[in-house]
Amino acid sequence: MRVAITGATGNVGTALLRRLAREPDVEVVGIARRCPPPDAGQPYDLVRWHAADLGDPACLHPLAERLAGVDAVVHLAWQVQPGQHPARLRQLNLGGSRHVLNAMLAAGVPKLVHASSITAYAPAPADRRIDEDWPVAGVGRFGHGVDKAAVEAMLTDAVRDYPVLRVTRLRTAPVLGGDVGAEVARHFLGRFTPVPLLRSGRLPVVPRHRRLRIQVVHADDVAEAYLRALHSDRTGAFNIAAEPVVGGGLLAAELGGWAVPLPLGLVRLLTRAGRRARPVPVDGSWPEPGASVPLLDCSRAERELGWRPRRDARETLRETLAGTAAGPETARPETTGPPPRPAERVTGRQAG
Helix, strand or coil: CEEEEECCCCHHHHHHHHHHCCCCCCEEEEEECCCCCCCCCCCHHHCEEEECCCCCHHHHHHHHHHHCCCCEEEECCCCCCCCCCHHHHHHHHHHHHHHHHHHHHHHCCCEEEEEEEHHHECCCCCCCEECCCCCECCCCCCHHHHHHHHHHHHHHHHHHHCCCCEEEEEEECCEECHHHHHHHHHHHHHHHCCHHHHHHCCCCEEEECCCCEECCEEHHHHHHHHHHHHHCCCCEEEEECCCCCEEHHHHHHHHCCEEEECCHHHHHHHHHHHHHHCCCCCCCCCCHHHHHCCEECCHHHHHHHCCCCCCCHHHHHHHHHHHHHHCCCCCCCCCCCCCCCCCEEECCCCCC
């Protein structure tokens, strides 16, 4: 099987490369805005790399050429820069997804496995577990979820217009793990990240609200779900999450502190104030996911893909907190900035 992965240097992309490296019958084309350096090592050295700015319409023709002969595309590429130019992010993410889809159709690639999100769902009652039939409309004004829902609508139209196209969507809970700890600090907490306290293993006070709760899942477990989706003939959506549900009480217990009740309005107010003062890089919409996203029923993934998470949410949370406390991430190559030239570099095992 020949697989192309967009966003292959990201958190999930790196985990998927590690997992695919153990599959002798899988060849990989990695597509990223910036390719890993030649000395990046495993798992990047077993991939044929192609640098592409998916948000640029000029990428369409060269991308279609690189996808020729590919059996499936895993579309992971998605820019997340909370609070920074949401209209530009929407253009990049929706436009990039459209360009990937059009390049696939031009190249005759029959299968797409798309990275959707728990935030693509419409809000649901707090005490209800929802399956994949729950409406997909995005969480309120939370841009990430609205944009994920818009891409899903695009894929629904494509499947209707091109019946030969097989699309699988993995609607994942927030994907965590040690590699992503520094990203969590940079994107969501900024200079407010209590690194010394995290290193000590104690955080005296943790905000708690009954509506602020969410599921998470480890990147390695998500990678396994993508592998199973690639090998399966099942299509449609699959919920991917681990138990137990993470709330202020569980977080406080892991950090050895007290869970202090805090009104949701105050959480939003503090987030907006932090955004205006610049220490916190997120905007006021980011409390919405924990307050509005539904809890997922993942029984379809277990029943039809044979997928179950190997790490529970507590273990995943501990690993993420340890990664946050460790400081700047070192597990993945630097991938910011414009694509390098030349646009393609081949390392290790080639995909053709």
